[in-house]
Amino acid sequence: MKVLMVIPALGNVYGGTTKIVLELAEAVGKLGISVDIVATNANGLTQLDLPLHQWIIKDYYRVQYFPYLDVLDYKFSLSMSKWLFKNVPNYDIVHTNAIFSYPVLAAHWACQCHKVPYIATPHGMMEPWALAYKAWKKKLYFTFLEKPSLQKANALQMTASTEAMHIKSLGLKNPLVFVPNGIHSADFLSLPNPDIFYQQFPETRNQILIIFLGRIDPKKGLDLLAPAFAKAHKKFPETHLIVAGPDNTGFLPTAENYFTEAGCRNAVTFTGMVTGDIKYAALAAANIYVAPSYSEGFSMSVLEGMAAGLPCVITTGCNFPEAAAAEVASVVDINADDIADALIQLLQDTDEAKKMGDRAREFILENYTWDRVASKMVSLYKDIINGTPIK
Incomplete structure (x- = not known):
């Protein structure tokens, strides 16, 4: 089986979606499947x-990059489009990732032209x-371009079980399949020494650390986290917030100002993007994980926080009702007061917080x-290629 995965971009600044596609490709490749x-x-x-324009060989997959023009954020790439229309027939199935970007649209058109089956994963963008x-921009694009191409997909992948209702409300009647994201268990069997993190950010040493791990982006809810953390910090002045993630849209000054206005900026460390040992050391150093998001597909960082054994406060926007049902995280409504109350509860009852973290990890x-x-x-993939009805 030959699988082609298409994604608008793989830069680290795009956070979870990049990580998801690369790690899925690796995991599928390990099963003996050819993945590009x-x-x-x-x-x-x-x-x-x-x-550019050449294969970069990884252990279990290949990747090829193309130049682009940034037209209203849609990443128009003529060379990538030409490549897709020429090479899509060489694959058994095409798996596109993300929407509202021209390369994905070109991939769908190429599949339709050559009658190659394709599955689309919106990653929470619907x-x-x-x-x-x-x-305004998305409505026009979706109505006239995106929706017609998605309607012809053999299946739409939901990474969160809650996506189905929203997808159906947009008039898409494709078969919907729920396949979540994952983590590598080996990454969490033994976390690095927290001192690796403390040495780089000494102001965090000897503090009770709450960690936010994600892009500095409007949808991540930092405007809610600022007053929520300020309320918790007033009650527990030994707390310190780590905001760990890249700023790919210039939103950082606005985010910092949220905490300044809330009166707690001196108790917050913005680390920028953290990867590898420093990221895992940050998780090892942390006491609580928080995700105050307005909207997620299925957050990789939430999985990582839970796998690290941290008690987690996440909003309903994180689309993880299974965590609430299993009582492995505190899942709250999308507002600052509920986030604050959940943080304070974990800070007050450290024994129960530890038990929640242990349950989450398992x-x-x-x-x-x-x-x-x-x-x-x-x-x-096999069911789609073989024409087996998708349930």
Whole structure:
């Protein structure tokens, strides 16, 4: 089986979606499936310094990058479009990732032209908040271009079980399949020494650390986290907030101002993007994980926080009702007071917080690993290729 994965961009600044596609490709490739990825070389306000128009060989997949023009954020790439129309027939199935970007649209058209089956994963971009952000542009694009191409997909993948209602409300009647994201269990069997993090950010040492791990972006709810943390910090002055993530849209000054206005900026460390040992050391150093998002597909960082054994406060916008049902996270409404109350509860009852973190770790390692996800995805690919009805 030959699988082509298409994504508008793979820059680290795009956070979870980049990580998801690369780790899914690796996990599927480990099962003996041939996997190629194509993307533009976009990386937020910059570009990736990588070879273009040639395969870069990884252990379990290949990836090829193409130049682009940033036309209203749609990443128009003529060379990538030409490549897709020429090479899509060489694959058994095409798996597109994200919407509202021209490379994905070109991939869908190429599949339709050559009658190659394709599956599309929106990664939460059809959630109400996501559609409302820059709505005028998205409405036109979705109505006249995106929706007609999505309607012809053999299946739409939901990474969160809650996506189905929103997708159906947009008039899409494709088969919907639920395949979540995952983590590599080996990454969480033994976390690095927290001192690796303390040495780089000494102001966090000997503090009770609450960690936010994600892009500095309007949808991530930092405007809610600021007053929520301020309320918790007033009650527990030994707390310190870590905001760890890249700023790919220039939103950082606005985000910092939220905490200044809330009166707690001196108790917040913005680390920028953290990866590798420093990220895992940050998780090892932290006491609580928080995700105050307005909207997510299915957050990789939430999975990582839970796999690290942290008690987590997440909003309903994180689309993880399974965590609430299993009592492995505190899932709250999308408002600052509820986020604050949940943080304070965990800070007050440290024994129960520790038990929640332990349950969370076990829950993720049993149910949300890339090995499980890849096996389910390959079965889905085979069903689509063989024309088996998707249930």
